[in-house]
Amino acid sequence: MDRIGPTFFEEENRVKNLVVRAISGAVLVALVVLSILLSSCYCFGVLFFAVMMLSLVEFYKMAEKIEGVSVDKWMGLAGGAVLYAAAFFVSFLGKSVTLFSVYALYVSVLMAFELFRGKQSPIQNLSATLLGHLYVSVPFVLFCLVEGATEQSKYLLLAFFVIIWASDTGAYLVGRFFGRHKMFERISPKKTWEGFAGGLIFAMVSGYIFHRLAVVDTLELAFWLALSAGVFVFGVLGDLVESMFKRSVGVKDSGNLIPGHGGFLDRFDSALLAAPVLYLLFSWVVYL
């Protein structure tokens, strides 16, 4: 078959992919926004728990690609569930924060279980299992703690995700049209410093708008700008870290559960590393 340019079928496929991508992206955004705003046990609690567990599954699949590493996946998922459940009880049901220490007992039990697995590389197996919790589950714990903390704190969590989405879009658009100077070619060849600047501007503008709208009425402009800048920078780092992980084990996407977008980890990578910035700024204002 002679081929001159893309065929009709290829072009049709490209458009179809774009449509699928747009629809599934919009559905995910709508689900996240709705569950944050409804903020009930049955929406937020269940949806964020599901996303956390699916991301954890994806992470463990990546870790298992490392030579000699064998993760006890069910025990690993149980640990993520213990952490998330503690956060849920503390945040929504007002239980004592000492509940988190159940996770410390879980770690002891996990280590004891490894004794009976008789695998070659216990240190690596345990550490990959636990990295999943610190990388994936702890950020969702922090989301849960922010969501349930005060009357208005759910708007802050929503703002956090909007800042990430807006800056992603800004970085993509500016990078696409003005991108010249590569940022971190070894790990993410498409990222440019121009895109970074575009993302930062979109993030700061979002923060400014949230301030003008008085989304959370007690928060000052300085808070919103610090939040936007911090979340943006750690969001970019989160994106790079996930790319580094994927490259090191030789996969392109963390999963294929979101049509056109890859896996959940691919969608939430920025949010994972940025979560502590949100939580610390939030608790600085609320608790200190």
Place this chain on the structure above:
Amino acid sequence: MDRIGPTFFEEENRVKNLVVRAISGAVLVALVVLSILLSSCYCFGVLFFAVMMLSLVEFYKMAEKIEGVSVDKWMGLAGGAVLYAAAFFVSFLGKSVTLFSVYALYVSVLMAFELFRGKQSPIQNLSATLLGHLYVSVPFVLFCLVEGATEQSKYLLLAFFVIIWASDTGAYLVGRFFGRHKMFERISPKKTWEGFAGGLIFAMVSGYIFHRLAVVDTLELAFWLALSAGVFVFGVLGDLVESMFKRSVGVKDSGNLIPGHGGFLDRFDSALLAAPVLYLLFSWVVYL
């Protein structure tokens, strides 16, 4: 040189080793007991911090023996210090428990740093670094939280260590004279079920004595027996887990800083896995 039986020099050496072992063991016990009882920032805080950091160094040295793993040791130690400092501020200076979330930001920063190290196996490097915190630092965080919690809680921490030492001695003596049935030959060839029973009895008797002495006046006999049994069982598992780690990387002792006893990790291995049992039983009584 003809050799018939141990020479005078060998015999002298054996006795000398026993004396060194006894002295350095007694010094360590005395330091731990005194710093728990004095319970000031300058005794407990500094000594337990030092032991935690030295154990962490030993753990990282073990992890580095794994092919392809390269731990960022200074960043790893910084993470242990962040966790311990948070515990210290919460426990002794009454600061908000949200201070622990600084550790979540530390994890994000650690991951970002790994981007710039350009190593082959980022997942393994990060996970070994963080395993050090969950395995070594978190137990010391729990000790610190118990020590500073109430007027009498330091006696509970002291009882915890006495239960471990007493059951160690009981297991050794009974195992040495009556040991027949191997417990876990693959990992620790000298342990026997007879020794296990001896350790359990010594642990329970210690718990009973603490109850009779009314070391903490509000605690009932059931609490003390549950604590003794739980600490003993997780202590044995902790001993086995450390042996598993050492075997998997082919070392005999985790270090050589305590004359005649090996490293700090070798001395505190039981306490590490048993710490959550102490903390959970304690917080059940105090907070719930």
